[in-house]
């Protein structure tokens with residue numbers, strides 16, 4: 001399927017071939033930068049809620065390809081405050097840009113904007129729902145760090161109930177030969193629906209509360225932060241928070257070449273003294289956002305095919 | 306007042322559609338799903354009829370109109386055991402079970418933070434599983450079950 005004109009809304013819309021196409025394109029752009037590829041093109045960066053990290057990554061991606069960026073971060077300063085609908089805002093911006101990157105606090109906002117716009121829309125996060133460019137950069141990181149996406153044991157640790165990055169990556173990984181480990185306290189385990197989906201797709205998985213026990217089997221540890229507010233009982237939080245923490249002690253029990261990923265920002269679930277080990281992939285992961293977003297921008301605008 | 310134990314039998318219709326075997330408490334929801342304000346001719350609704358299968362059941366009779374397959378299939382998301390009979394000249398000429406369609410619209414999304422609840426947008430759902438019913442909002446991707454459908 002061609003990418004030109006396509007909206008990037010949900011990882012659910014991606015076939016295995018689509019994923020591989022984006023990763024290959026990102027790899028090419030990283031190896032051989034193309035500073036004029038997007039010359040003359042404008043990207044509308046519409047952030048209806050702040051997310052500096054994601055916005056900087058998209059802006060850097062576009063500017064390094066020679067394109068221009070306009071937009072806003074924070075709906076309070078725009079006409080949205082005056083009651084303009086998302087539909088109308090999108091219709092208006094559509095006239096000025098070649099591609100729209102949108103972040104919005106409401107679920108489904110990206111799909112609606114895509115219906116309103118003629119130019120392609122890239123979802124940079126819609127509430128608790130999807131953040132497909134994060135998922136693709138996670139996949140890119142796994143592939144880059146391990147040299148492959150097949151045959152890996154991937155452990156997800158922390159808040160698996162509310163963690164949208166976990167749900168999306170888990171969905172994407174089900175295209176590959178993999179075994180998934182869900183490591184979390186019971187109250188924050190993977191929603192039943194996702195487990196049923198994995199069963200349907202015959203993806204083997206393990207649900208456990210014990211990180212120590214499964215750590216030696218993992219090729220990738222995907223950490224997420226556990227937010228105190230998510231716990232019904234603060235005592236429970238204090239009891240459990242350290243059992244989902246990675247430090248040098250735990251690293252002794254893992255495979256030597258295990259890679260630790262984290263969507264960032266972290267709280268204290270990864271000890272800072274791991275930052276300089278080759279196992280710590282999370283800062284490289286954040287940097288991988290640029291080539292992946294470049295690939296998507298170039299593909300949907302038809303500058304690359 | 307004595308509760309209504311006996312209900313006047315629903316009059317037979319000459320032409321139209323009879324939707325039978327509706328669970329009593331879903332009947333009014335099914336009614337709303339059918340968008341009755343768009344119908345010109347009389348519609349009769351009966352509730353709390355005795356039923357061996359359902360305990361209490363509801364029946365909807367639509368005069369002078371054969372419901373389309375789309376209209377009929379929508380009923381399955383609320384009442385999978387419903388039967389739909391097309392009546393011509395007081396006779397049943399066709400009787401069908403309902404099957405949930407692949408794509409469903411006309412019901413609200415149960416996620417309060419879904420864009421379809423924030424600004425005008427026609428909702429759309431994809432059928433994930435027929436029994437027990439699971440549908441996914443095309444916009445927010447939240448999964449809904451039968452109990453989440455508010456009409």
Ligand SMILES: [Zn+2]
Pocket residue numbers: 108414415416419420421442443444445446447
């Ligand atoms: Zn929804």
